[in-house]
Amino acid sequence: MRLDLHIHTTASDGAWSPGQVVSEAVAAGLDVIAITDHDTVAGVATAQGRASKLSIQVIPGIEVSSTYGTTDVHVLGYFVDPRSAVLLEHGRVAGSRRAERMREMIERLDRMEVKISYGAVMDEAGPEGVVIGRPHLAKALVKAGYAQSVWDAFERLIGNESEAFVPTHLLEPAEAVNLVLEAGGIPLWAHPPGQLVDSLLPLLLEAGLRGLEVYRPRSKKTDVIRLESICKANGLLMSGGSDWHNPRSGRALGDFYVQGHEIEDLLHAGGL
Numbered sequence: 001m002r003l004d005l006h007i008h009t010t011a012s013d014g015a016w017s018p019g020q021v022v023s024e025a026v027a028a029g030l031d032v033i034a035i036t037d038h039d040t041v042a043g044v045a046t047a048q049g050r051a052s053k054l055s056i057q058v059i060p061g062i063e064v065s066s067t068y069g070t071t072d073v074h075v076l077g078y079f080v081d082p083r084s085a086v087l088l089e090h091g092r093v094a095g096s097r098r099a100e101r102m103r104e105m106i107e108r109l110d111r112m113e114v115k116i117s118y119g120a121v122m123d124e125a126g127p128e129g130v131v132i133g134r135p136h137l138a139k140a141l142v143k144a145g146y147a148q149s150v151w152d153a154f155e156r157l158i159g160n161e162s163e164a165f166v167p168t169h170l171l172e173p174a175e176a177v178n179l180v181l182e183a184g185g186i187p188l189w190a191h192p193p194g195q196l197v198d199s200l201l202p203l204l205l206e207a208g209l210r211g212l213e214v215y216r217p218r219s220k221k222t223d224v225i226r227l228e229s230i231c232k233a234n235g236l237l238m239s240g241g242s243d244w245h246n247p248r249s250g251r252a253l254g255d256f257y258v259q260g261h262e263i264e265d266l267l268h269a270g271g272l
Contacts (some may be wrong), residue, residue, distance in 0.1 A: 004025070006034065007242065008063075008217070014245050022051050028253050034057075034060075035191075036241070056209065061076060061185075072168065073196070075189060077186070090179055095132075097170055098168065101167075105166050106121070129155070132189075138158060174203060186266065188266075189204060211236040215240025215263075
């Protein structure tokens with residue numbers, strides 16, 4: 001069984017609609033996927049509806065944004081209730097905060113003599129865009145000629161170390177874990193940065209964290225082994241996914257997947 005449990009759609013900053021993601025996942029030979037858009041479950045119902053007509057299963061998920069100091073910390077929520085009132089309210093608040101953050105970043109870019117409008121960024125988000133993010137800004141910068149590619153835009157203009165960067169500042173990491181739990185889901189730490197694991201993991205475990213995203217496309221073998229060891233030592237669940245956003249990223253949907261036996265404890269915990 002082939003699974004990819006970290007995929008984004010146009011409900012946040014992905015390139016494909018939820019329905020297209022499901023169709024393309026089937027074509028790529030995936031058996032199970034999780035829709036994990038940033039701070040919204042708006043794409044889940046459409047994806048599950050499409051999947052019901054095809055040979056694939058969609059796990060309802062979300063990737064909740066939080067901030068630890070000046071570092072973004074993302075918490076994946078698997079098997080959440082997409083009708084949960086707390087998730088719907090979080091989506092509303094997150095949409096407003098992300099719009100505010102985008103305006104702040106545009107103002108900072110303007111002071112750097114990089115002239116881009118909020119409307120141009122919204123054009124990149126498209127009519128389905130619920131949660132606006134830096135990938136939309138990066139695309140607008142490329143279209144305006146300020147960057148050669150999305151990667152170049154992040155590298156030179158809007159990355160975490162850039163003058164234009166503004167943290168999202170939605171929740172504390174423990175609050176993100178609690179949100180997933182309140183929505184009936186299983187919280188796992190997404191792409192945990194190696195330098196933060198030792199200091200932040202105890203706080204997240206106290207909040208109710210259930211596991212770590214261990215398997216990722218560009219992970220070094222030593223990092224995977226370390227995360228596997230941490231999970232085994234703490235009785236944590238393991239997950240894996242491509243963090244797929246865009247077919248132009250150099251990696252096709254389905255190129256990366258995990259096998260069912262690698263994450264079977266998580267699947268069992270979710271009732272699969």
